[in-house]
Each structure stands twice: as C-alpha cells, then as structure tokens.
Amino acid sequence: QVQLVESGGGLVQAGGSLRLSCAASGRTVPRYYMAWFRQTPGKEREFVASIGWGGALSKYADSVKGRFTISDDNAKNTVYLHLNSLKPEDTAVYYCAALSRIQITPAARDADYWGQGTQVTVSS
Numbered sequence: 001q002v003q004l005v006e007s008g009g010g011l012v013q014a015g016g017s018l019r020l021s022c023a024a025s026g027r028t029v030p031r032y033y034m035a036w037f038r039q040t041p042g043k044e045r046e047f048v049a050s051i052g053w054g055g056a057l058s059k060y061a062d063s064v065k066g067r068f069t070i071s072d073d074n075a076k077n078t079v080y081l082h083l084n085s086l087k088p089e090d091t092a093v094y095y096c097a098a099l100s101r102i103q104i105t106p107a108a109r110d111a112d113y114w115g116q117g118t119q120v121t122v123s124s
Contacts, residue, residue, distance in 0.1 A: 001026050001028075002024060002025070002026040002028060002029055002032065002098045002112070002113040003024070003025045003026055003113075004022055004023070004024055004096045004097070004098060004113055004114065004115035005022070005023045005025075005096075005115055005116070006020060006021065006022050006094065006095070006096045006115040006116065006117060006118040007020070007021050007023075007118060008020040008021050008118060009094060009118030009119045009120045009121075010119075010120070010121070011121045011122075011123065012086055012120075012121070012122055012123070013086075013122070013123050014086060014087055014088055014122055014123065014124050015085060015086065016086050016122070017082070017083060017084045017085075017086065018082075018083045018086065018120060019080055019081070019082050019083070020036070020080065020081040020083065020094055020096075020118060020120070021078055021079075021080055022034065022036070022078065022079045022080075022081075022096030022115060023076070023077065023078050024077045024078065024079065024096075024098065025077065029053075029077050029098070030053055031100065032098035032099060032100055032112065032113075033050055033051070033052050033057070033098070033099045033100075033101070033102040033106075034050065034051055034052075034053070034072065034079040034096065034097070034098055034099075035047065035048070035049065035050035035051070035096070035097045035098075035099055035102075035106055035111070036048040036049050036050070036070065036079075036081045036094055036095070036096060036097070037094070037095045037097055037108055037111070038090075038092035038093065038094045038095065038120075039092055039093050039095065039117075040091065040092045040093075044108065045095065045108040046061065046108075047061050047105065047106045047107065047108070048060070048061050048064055048068065048081070048094070049061065049064065049068055049069075049070040049081060050070065050099070050102055050106050051070045051071070051072055051079060052102070053072055053074055054072070054074055055071065055072060057102060058070055059102070059106065064083075064090075067083070067084050067085045067086075068081060068082060068083050068084065069081075069082040069084075070082075079096065081094065083120065086120075086122045087122060088122045088123070088124045089122075090120060090122050091120060091121050091122050092119075092120060093117040093118065093119050093120075094117065094118050094119075094120050095114055095115055095116075095117045096114070096115040097111035097112075097113065097114050097115070098111065098112055098113040099111050099112060100112050
C-alpha cells in the first residue's frame with residue numbers, strides 16, 4: 001500500500017511560479033514510478049510529468065515542456081513539480097500518482113495509487 005499526500009497548490013498570477021510536493025509513504029514506494037496528472041471539470045485526467053526515483057526517466061507532456069520540472073528527494077520519499085511561466089490554461093487540480101509501469105505516454109488508467117489532489121489556479 002502506498003499513500004500519497006500533495007501540497008503546495010494555490011492562486012498565482014500568469015507568469016508566476018509554484019512548487020507542488022508529493023510525500024509518498026509505504027514500504028513499497030521505491031518500486032513505483034511517480035507522476036503528476038491534472039484535471040479540469042468535464043475533462044479527462046491528463047499526464048503532466050513523471051520520474052523514476054533517483055531522477056531517472058523523466059518525461060513531460062508537450063504542453064508543459066520547458067516550463068515545468070519534476071524532481072525527487074529519495075531520502076524524503078518526496079516528488080516535486082516546479083511550475084514556472086504559468087498560464088491560465090494550467091489551472092487544474094493536480095494529482096500525484098504512483099505507477100508500477102511507465103508507458104511511452106503515461107495515462108491515468110496506468111496509475112496504481114492517487115493522492116487527493118491540490119488546486120492550482122492561474123489568474124490572467
């Protein structure tokens with residue numbers, strides 16, 4: 001069993017930055033890839049970024065490449081998502097996920113565990 005707790009969301013102006021954190025707990029955490037997804041009302045949950053523990057195999061959605069950075073702190077079992085140059089279209093609930101396998105393009109259906117989500121709102 002893996003528990004995921006996100007934090008760090010909030011309201012920010014366009015062009016601003018935020019850092020999201022996902023604290024993972026559970027004996028099997030090191031077996032999983034970690035990812036961030038986001039969702040807006042009426043839309044499917046979409047992939048944002050993923051990483052293997054130790055920084056391996058980081059991937060990004062095209063829509064955030066060059067603006068968002070995913071990183072991890074192995075010692076703290078914590079994954080971060082650094083959101084820079086934020087746009088109003090980045091407004092969403094951001095979810096942390098743990099995946100036992102990572103596909104070329106990770107999908108929400110591949111996630112084994114989810115956090116509760118944290119709201120990010122970008123004002124224009």
